[in-house]
Amino acid sequence: MKLEIKDLRASVEGKEILKGVNLTIGQGETHALMGPNGSGKSTLAYTLMGHPKYQVTSGQVTVDGENLLGLTPDKRVKKGLFLAFQYPVSVQGVSMFSFLRAAYNNSRPAGTEPPTIFEFKETVAQKLKMLSMDDSFLSRYLNEGFSGGEKKRAEILQMALMQPKFAVLDETDSGLDIDALRIVAEGINTVSGPQTGTLLITHYQRILKYVKPQFVHVMYQGRIIESGGEELSRLLEEKGYTWIQGYKEEEQVAQQTP
């Protein structure tokens, strides 16, 4: 089983942001996606999830050979896709509990009986514990007044309940303190065993100490311009993106010179 992205182009409000993205994520693999601010990482994440503002102009996205493009976000969830938001949205008046329950019930395989309220409470309690989150979160409004780090934990809580086949985690490590980073990273590892493919969007190498990627990709101006192993993230951390920019430009010049 794999998530395949082929020559994906997408625009927002008439402006092309993704300019031909190619990426394949296999089951059990962890890919890190890095790249400067504004390079299109979140746009890729939103486009994969089917945000209505992002128009796909060409290319393909498939899970297990099945086309995802054209499906509404909820249908993509049913194909096993999950997105942890860079900026989780808060919704007043909707309790975390009823939201999680709806998410849980809607991501379960078709034809299975939804759990009773008691069974569900037990399931959530386990996941909360895993992420060192307090029960009191359940009786708060969805993400309302949550600190940055609490929101990120809550995203992984949702992932843990929904058990996706492919998870895109958009800067889930940003805004976490040192302990929280470890807890969340361990949570990600626990949830995303050998059944899950993970695309970890990040700016920092520190999370990669816990969540070990087999592949690291660099996005620049709407394209993946470099892919490699874990060593690529170390190089980036040392030298910064200007290095890879310069390096790519040199490469292009070299190619053009006969």
Place this chain on the structure above:
Amino acid sequence: MSQKAVSSFDEDLVRSISASLDEPAWLTSSRLDAFRQFAALPPEKNPLYTKYVSTFSFPLDRFKIIPGRSEIDFRSFFQGFLTGKEKDIILQGNETQVHTELSRDLESQGVRLMSFHAALKQEEAAIRKLIEGRLVKSGSDRFAAFVNAFFSGGTFVRVPTGVSLDRPLRRMLLLDSPSTSIVEQTFVIAEEEAKLVYLEELYSKGVPSPAFVASTTEVLARPGSHVDFSSIQLLGDRTTHVSNRGIETSNDSKATLSSLSLGAEVSRSRTNFFLNGRGSLAEGFEIFFTDGKQRYDYETNLVHNSPDSTGSTQARGVLKGESQSIFKGMIKIVNAAKNSRSYLAHHAMLLERTAKSDGVPSLEIDNNEVRATHSASVAQIDEEQLFYLMARGLSQDEAKKMVVLGFFEPVLSRVPIEQTREGARFMIEGKWQGEKRRLADRETLLAETGELTPEVKETEDIFERHYKYR
């Protein structure tokens, strides 16, 4: 009593209504006074509707204003609307046929729950005092004058001094016949140190047909008393609904109004809270959800006439289709009302570009030692919220429903009456799904939904927020 079709509104009609109800002369002349004010007041204008710019242009001649005497069987008429376990309830099916059930223990404590005219027979002097000191004045509002002149029935509720009721008193109006018109007055009185909860429910059943419901309601919370008044309106699609309410608090008393409006084609409502006692408290929680071509015109004012009084009104509405609403509200604090606090908020959510809503809050303050603020907003449903929920597997419809139900919560969760709170959620959800539901008790809710989702209680103190006027 004759069954007379009304073709015009004149003094003769006033006299004939009064005579057919066997009323004392003072009431007839009070009606005539109201009629003169009605005739003198200019037609009301509002951008939302054209239908009853003048009540005369409303096709009232098709409506019977005096009921016939044909008896209905209440048990079968209210089937599906009652569980059979109701205890203290006054039922009305169409025009003025009334059926009352009041437990013996309440009756022996002096609790009154009866039709207006039954009360008039029993205690004319007390009723006369109420009518002469009306809160809903004929001179201030044309529809108030209309009801005060032409009312053909009503409800009288009183809980005597020191009596505290632990279960609600209820009143249900159910319409099913075409061209029904209800013109009525309600008095709800908590005497000193009394405590009561009153649930009013207005429904229609059967094929939607034109109907007209006009009412005035007076709620009097005497010193040290506490009244929780709840009003649920789910009248039929072709009903015009006009309501005027006056709610008065006295020294150290408390009155709350929780209203849920889902029905009627046009609904026009005025509520005035009069904080007439030192240290008194008045709270309004108003919720509406409209669709199709529904038109709601609501106004709620907080009038602080006494020091140390606290008043608030919070309204939230969601509009679908081509429905429209306007919500006006004013905080008025007189010079004598120092150390008063007042809060007025109106928030509306639009589900379609075709829906419209306006909020017009205002302040009129004559004392500097007060705190008052208002807020209003009208916004389209948030696409990012919908995307977030859909990214968690909810269909678009489920996502919208969740956002809409959530939108009501900051107000709904503060409603002091459990049955109204839980029932309102159930009814709103029903309307979302195109089902007409009624206010159900917890047992029925549990039977129908299997479970109740745990509530999140809004705890933020509204008076801790930013103040525009301090």
